[in-house]
Amino acid sequence: MRRGRWDMVVCHATPDVWHRDGAFGWGKVEPCPPAGTALSIGRAMYESDRLPESWVSRINAMDEVWVPSRFAVTQFINSGIHPGKIVVVPEAVDTELFDPSVHEPLEVDLGSSSLFRFLSVFKWEKRKGWDILLRAYFQEFTAADDVVLIIKTQSFHSGDNFESKVKQEIQKAQELSQGKPPRLKLLAKDLKLKELPGLYRSADAFVLPSRGEGWGRPHVEAMSMGLPVIATNWSGSTEFLADGVSLPLRIEGLEPVEEGVKGHQWAVPSETHLRELMRWLLDHRAQAVALGEAARRHMLDNFSPDAVIEKHVVPLLRRKTGGTRASSSEL
Incomplete structure (x- = not known):
């Protein structure tokens, strides 16, 4: 965060509540992304063969959308999401708790x-x-x-x-x-x-x-x-x-x-x-x-937290920071 601006924000909620005019009537959802965010990322998934129509424009208004699966990539593209915005970042499971x-x-x-x-x-x-x-x-x-x-x-x-x-x-x-x-x-x-x-x-x-x-x-x-x-x-x-x-x-x-x-x-x-x-x-x-x-x-x-960070998040951040992050220990 620099001078009141977030470098990057990930909005992990239904896309209906993204952006300043989002449906905040649920009462517990803060506006996301905050004003002045440099890189706005959405995190979304859906259970059928396509996305709700109301989601498409809100997702496309983000800089990126992170999806958990390759299935979702096809699903999102077929629903009208710009292919260049989609990045696969799987969900992690707490392998220490579930041991x-x-x-x-x-x-x-x-x-x-x-x-x-x-x-x-x-x-x-x-x-x-x-x-x-x-x-x-x-x-x-x-x-x-x-x-x-x-x-x-x-x-x-x-x-x-x-x-x-x-x-x-x-x-x-x-x-x-x-x-x-x-x-x-x-x-x-x-x-x-x-x-x-x-x-x-x-x-x-x-x-x-x-x-x-x-x-x-x-x-x-x-x-x-x-x-x-x-x-x-x-x-x-x-x-x-x-x-x-x-x-x-x-x-x-x-x-x-x-x-x-x-x-x-x-x-x-x-x-x-x-x-x-x-x-x-x-x-x-x-x-x-x-x-x-x-x-x-x-x-x-x-799919452990360490594996998802090392295989997906670290390479992603390296690309965004010009390779300045060397390992997951810096996250």
Whole structure:
């Protein structure tokens, strides 16, 4: 900062609130970028195949926009963002907090210690694919299988009686089972950040057949905790999903987003492939452990804070400062 001017400001919020005429009605968002900023950078992502139209002019008015994935580069360009403004800077995961070697499993009463424990963490909205997950799980498994699905969720504009509504959807899906339904544990309560590593530690695998992600924070948290991850191979999550470190879930194509954003599309995750992947993990527990270990290494090598700084931020700042910054230790 020089003489009241910021050299560089990164605005990490929905672009609707960028610039002096932004929609500041949320009450907690300061105007960004501040007046007199020398280099204005936006940080943005979106979950469908394109951006909201209201974002485009605001993003193009910035000097740069940082996006977390190569998927987003194509998405932004196709939406009308100037290609020269787009820079890929992946999200980082706190690999020290989400470290399986320093956490004990969160106590979750499952009735048996021998069960293979699938975990899914998400807010309860259609985009997260909870309907796909429930159908696949209850059609693939029965109570005879040594398996349980743990769902950690919370309300997303769902109104009153949230937990009872979730239980009703679970009961509907249970009717799809070919016999007595398999076990399911619902955690519809808030957990503190410090409790999340223990939740992941209590699981054997993570699964989330989302229809679209800007990034996928629970995915990388689970991978950092050494869990094998089944997740949709589309949208922002493709930046870190790959064979050998995860189980990418195929899609059958795209379909219109039903509400909220006219003209947008998102993925149709394959329920058949999801069933196959979940069954494979249950039947190949040793390989599941090895896959989780590879996922942890992948996070350490590529998406830890140090890795993101060294591989993306430092080279970026070197270009902007003429090479005067030599290493991440100067940041």
